[in-house]
Amino acid sequence: MSGENIKLKIRSLRKTYGSVVALDSADIDLRDGEFLTLLGPSGSGKSTLLWAVAGLNDPDSGQIWIDGREATHLPPFQREIGMVFQNYALFPHMTIGQNIGFPLEMRKMNRIDREKAVMRVLDMVKLGHVAARYPQELSGGQQQRIALARAFVYEPSIILMDEPLGALDKKLRDHLQLEIKHLHEQLGVTIMYVTHDQEEAMVMSDRICLMNNARVEQIGTPEDLYFRPSTVFAADFLGESNLVDGVIREANGNGSSVEIGGAGLTRALPNPNLGVGERVKLMTRPEAIDVLGTGESRPNEVSGTLREVIVGGGATKLFVELQGGATMRVTQLTRGAAERLSPGAELRLGWEQHAAVVLKHAELESEL
Amino acid sequence: MNIATQDGSRAPSRLSRLVTRHGRIAPALLFLAVFFVLPVSMLFGLSFLDSDGTLTLEHYQRLWDKPVYMKVLGITLKTAAWTTALCILGGYPIAYLLATVAKTTRARLTILVLMPFWTSFLVRTFAWIVLLGRKGAVNTFLLDIGVIEQPIKMIFNFTGVMIGMSHALMPLAVLTMLSVMEGIDANLSKAGSTMGARGGQTFWRVYFPLSVPGIAAGGMLVFITSLGFFITPALLGGARDSMIVQTIIFQIKEILNWGFAGAIGVLLMVAVLIIFFVYDKLLGLSTLSGGEAKRATSLSKNPIGYVGAQVGGMFTRGMGTLFEWIGLAIERIFPRRADKRHADSGRIAIWAVGLLMMAFLALPALFIIPVSFTESGFLGWPPQGFSLKWYQALADTPVWANAALRSFTVAILASSLGMLLGVPAAFMLARSSFSGKGAVFAFLVSPIIIPNIFIAVGLFFLYAKIGLVGTTIGLILGHTVLAIPYVVITVLAVVKGYDQNLDMAAFTLGANRKQTLLRVTLPMIRSGMIAAFMFAFIISFDELTIALFVTGGEVTTLPKQMWDDALLRVSPALAAVATLLLLFMSAFILVSEIIKRRAAKRS
Ligand SMILES: Nc1ncnc2c1ncn2[C@@H]1O[C@H](COP(=O)(O)OP(=O)(O)OP(=O)(O)O)[C@@H](O)[C@H]1O
Ligand SMILES: [Mg+2]
Numbered sequence: 001m002s003g004e005n006i007k008l009k010i011r012s013l014r015k016t017y018g019s020v021v022a023l024d025s026a027d028i029d030l031r032d033g034e035f036l037t038l039l040g041p042s043g044s045g046k047s048t049l050l051w052a053v054a055g056l057n058d059p060d061s062g063q064i065w066i067d068g069r070e071a072t073h074l075p076p077f078q079r080e081i082g083m084v085f086q087n088y089a090l091f092p093h094m095t096i097g098q099n100i101g102f103p104l105e106m107r108k109m110n111r112i113d114r115e116k117a118v119m120r121v122l123d124m125v126k127l128g129h130v131a132a133r134y135p136q137e138l139s140g141g142q143q144q145r146i147a148l149a150r151a152f153v154y155e156p157s158i159i160l161m162d163e164p165l166g167a168l169d170k171k172l173r174d175h176l177q178l179e180i181k182h183l184h185e186q187l188g189v190t191i192m193y194v195t196h197d198q199e200e201a202m203v204m205s206d207r208i209c210l211m212n213n214a215r216v217e218q219i220g221t222p223e224d225l226y227f228r229p230s231t232v233f234a235a236d237f238l239g240e241s242n243l244v245d246g247v248i249r250e251a252n253g254n255g256s257s258v259e260i261g262g263a264g265l266t267r268a269l270p271n272p273n274l275g276v277g278e279r280v281k282l283m284t285r286p287e288a289i290d291v292l293g294t295g296e297s298r299p300n301e302v303s304g305t306l307r308e309v310i311v312g313g314g315a316t317k318l319f320v321e322l323q324g325g326a327t328m329r330v331t332q333l334t335r336g337a338a339e340r341l342s343p344g345a346e347l348r349l350g351w352e353q354h355a356a357v358v359l360k361h362a363e364l365e366s367e368l
Numbered sequence: 369m370n371i372a373t374q375d376g377s378r379a380p381s382r383l384s385r386l387v388t389r390h391g392r393i394a395p396a397l398l399f400l401a402v403f404f405v406l407p408v409s410m411l412f413g414l415s416f417l418d419s420d421g422t423l424t425l426e427h428y429q430r431l432w433d434k435p436v437y438m439k440v441l442g443i444t445l446k447t448a449a450w451t452t453a454l455c456i457l458g459g460y461p462i463a464y465l466l467a468t469v470a471k472t473t474r475a476r477l478t479i480l481v482l483m484p485f486w487t488s489f490l491v492r493t494f495a496w497i498v499l500l501g502r503k504g505a506v507n508t509f510l511l512d513i514g515v516i517e518q519p520i521k522m523i524f525n526f527t528g529v530m531i532g533m534s535h536a537l538m539p540l541a542v543l544t545m546l547s548v549m550e551g552i553d554a555n556l557s558k559a560g561s562t563m564g565a566r567g568g569q570t571f572w573r574v575y576f577p578l579s580v581p582g583i584a585a586g587g588m589l590v591f592i593t594s595l596g597f598f599i600t601p602a603l604l605g606g607a608r609d610s611m612i613v614q615t616i617i618f619q620i621k622e623i624l625n626w627g628f629a630g631a632i633g634v635l636l637m638v639a640v641l642i643i644f645f646v647y648d649k650l651l652g653l654s655t656l657s658g659g660e661a662k663r664a665t666s667l668s669k670n671p672i673g674y675v676g677a678q679v680g681g682m683f684t685r686g687m688g689t690l691f692e693w694i695g696l697a698i699e700r701i702f703p704r705r706a707d708k709r710h711a712d713s714g715r716i717a718i719w720a721v722g723l724l725m726m727a728f729l730a731l732p733a734l735f736i737i738p739v740s741f742t743e744s745g746f747l748g749w750p751p752q753g754f755s756l757k758w759y760q761a762l763a764d765t766p767v768w769a770n771a772a773l774r775s776f777t778v779a780i781l782a783s784s785l786g787m788l789l790g791v792p793a794a795f796m797l798a799r800s801s802f803s804g805k806g807a808v809f810a811f812l813v814s815p816i817i818i819p820n821i822f823i824a825v826g827l828f829f830l831y832a833k834i835g836l837v838g839t840t841i842g843l844i845l846g847h848t849v850l851a852i853p854y855v856v857i858t859v860l861a862v863v864k865g866y867d868q869n870l871d872m873a874a875f876t877l878g879a880n881r882k883q884t885l886l887r888v889t890l891p892m893i894r895s896g897m898i899a900a901f902m903f904a905f906i907i908s909f910d911e912l913t914i915a916l917f918v919t920g921g922e923v924t925t926l927p928k929q930m931w932d933d934a935l936l937r938v939s940p941a942l943a944a945v946a947t948l949l950l951l952f953m954s955a956f957i958l959v960s961e962i963i964k965r966r967a968a969k970r971s
Contacts, residue, residue: 054558054562055561055562056558056561056562058709063707070706070707071706072706072707073704073705073706073707073708073709073710074704074706075561075566075567075704076558076561076562077561077562077563077564077565077566078704079562080564081562082562082563083558083559083562085555085558085559087553087555089553089555089556089558089559091556091559091560091574092578093577093578102560102563102565102573103563103564106563106564106565106569107564150563154563154564160562
């Protein structure tokens, strides 16, 4: 990654509101043309971070660099960024055309060029016919597209979006997710996106920045976050996970051996931060675990008793109590009733080494 | 009754249906018909009759012939226009500040605006006499620091009227504008700035146009209210600043020319109606900007609205550009550095102006307190020594205690009656749908839109016929007319916010209507009801116009007694009364605000 193509650089950014720390020691690099999503629970500091980049709040300390120039305390109008708000923030007293023309007018573009540019982006969002209408005369989805058009029209170097689809229903949201993704690919813009919907984050992003408690928990590709979470929080927040207590018995560059209380020794991906003797959580995804038939085998195997079966449409969930008391969830494709297992059955479960991750014990972590 | 005798079998059901349908709203309508519509129409009717009771236009002929009346109308319009301009100009920064600070700060600062709003007009007017008189605080201060050699004449002229009236009505402008500004999404300005608009541009192009409906509504209210003013021009103005209501009072009190007074009243009413009409046409102004799409599209059909929109658009673009230049110039001189925090100078300026204007609203009344302890017999500044003799004098003259007691009794009874009539009506307005609901609401609140003087003079005329002049009961009925609109508005807001599913829940749990009302509904909206009562109480306790006409002799109220005294001389004794009144009212307002807040929090 060379120096030039970093669009946005954030270093140890901190923002407090009174005694509330809303954002602490955030470090992020956003590459040119990248789609980065800030994901996290409510109150984790996503908006605070985004607004600091927009210049809408003044950070306490740290730095923000946009296009290689420091922008930490610059006012929003000197930053060349675009922003899309959750409630769209379209000006109700201006027509759609005037709304989209507003940023161009602020840049002193002449009227004729302005109208051309407005029509161009309106066509891009397939709403060429609404230029003379007022925002209230459009549906929620249409308003959202206008808000996108208004942010794209002046080709800002970064576009920020704070839960832009939060107010729409599920179907429209899925549709607009794709539309935003296409616009992003077509125009090659750099986007920083906020959501607390993990599915949305997985579908749209090049990388996800997971936030928790005013801090950046982990940054990586959706795949990284899903298969190689670095903390218990990350594992728990994205998708479903089995978190089983264990102790590291052996650790090197090829992997770690973890003893699950009473259920034997298993092999997991290496974690250089955790050494022999440490208490850890062993993380596996329910769909990566197989119920082994006679003769089948896997690098990691445990046995237990089936306690509960829940058939939920396409997928069936099995709750298995391991020897030693821990419970593991297993997700399978739903099969016909004849093949289905029933509670009380003794099972063998198995998984590959790369499907298991060792994580620092959450309680210990929070003490630090 | 007729129905009952003719058709005994069906009457009860029909009657009871009639009662349930109209029973809750009819008493209020009937009451206003008798004590509001009837007297006001009688007054206007009188203007078409001569002294023998035959139809004539002689009063209007006289109005037309004598230039003095048109001149007074001119002065009235001019005073109202200037007051409106000052109230909007001074009130806008306050409203803007209140609308853009955090919620808790807003709640605290709003009290600074509400207190003067509810403090007696009379008390505030006395305070200006203390401040602005020849030997007043301002002149004394300026003389002491040597800025001036001779005292400046600031009262008993147009300046005095302007200061007094803008002070009296600015809170009304602020609260009206604030209610619109609170609805302006803060993200809009933020969106503007991310799109490259400097502070000035975002304000003029985004915020200001959206606040125009507030300016229009606030301006309208202030203008209409100032047309009916007489206290301030009488006490702070000179002879040439007389307003039209003073002329009406003079015609009735001194000359007993009812017909002519009625004609002047009609003249004022016509002026009010024309203004309403023009406002409605010009509402385009607020639309251009107000963001009501339907209206904006219909603008092109309406030439006044269209021109208004064009001019408004040019104005905001011009101001936006101007402020952008100013912003750029400041940035040129003090370049923004990206690596350093800086104070937001625009914000500091808004705080400074807003707080200054709030001080203008809140502080003057306090000057009345020290002068009430003076040893001297004059209202000079600074007060001489310290003595309680003026309070002693009050205690020695039973007339003050009697007046205070009467004001209190009248206020309690008038607001109780107002609640009795207004609450059921408000419930019905909130919960039933019936044709003409809008008209009924407009009718119920119309007593606060019509200048009080018409109600006062009309009631005087009506009471003269039925022997209620100079009675406490007459006063109570008159004040009830004014109390009803406030009760209806306040209770309506509370009841609308009340979740009717709670009643449904109570019904399903086996409670009957009455139990539900007493055990569920009323306890939930209690605070709102108390607020409505206190509202009505203050209105009555502070009322002067009606009291001026329908009281007489021994039967007087506190404001009336103060007014009579003030016409002779504003003495330290009056300052003592005003101080007591100020303390009482402030305590009262604080308590009612706290109760109202608690109610708001719960809903
Ligand atoms: N203007 C403010 N004043 C005081 N506290 C604030 C302010 N804005 C945010 N906070 C606090 O800062 C913390 C982070 O808030 P932020 O809005 O960044 O969360 P978020 O991740 O965007 O949450 P959500 O998903 O609910 O939008 C929260 O505890 C919030 O209460
Ligand atoms: Mg947020």
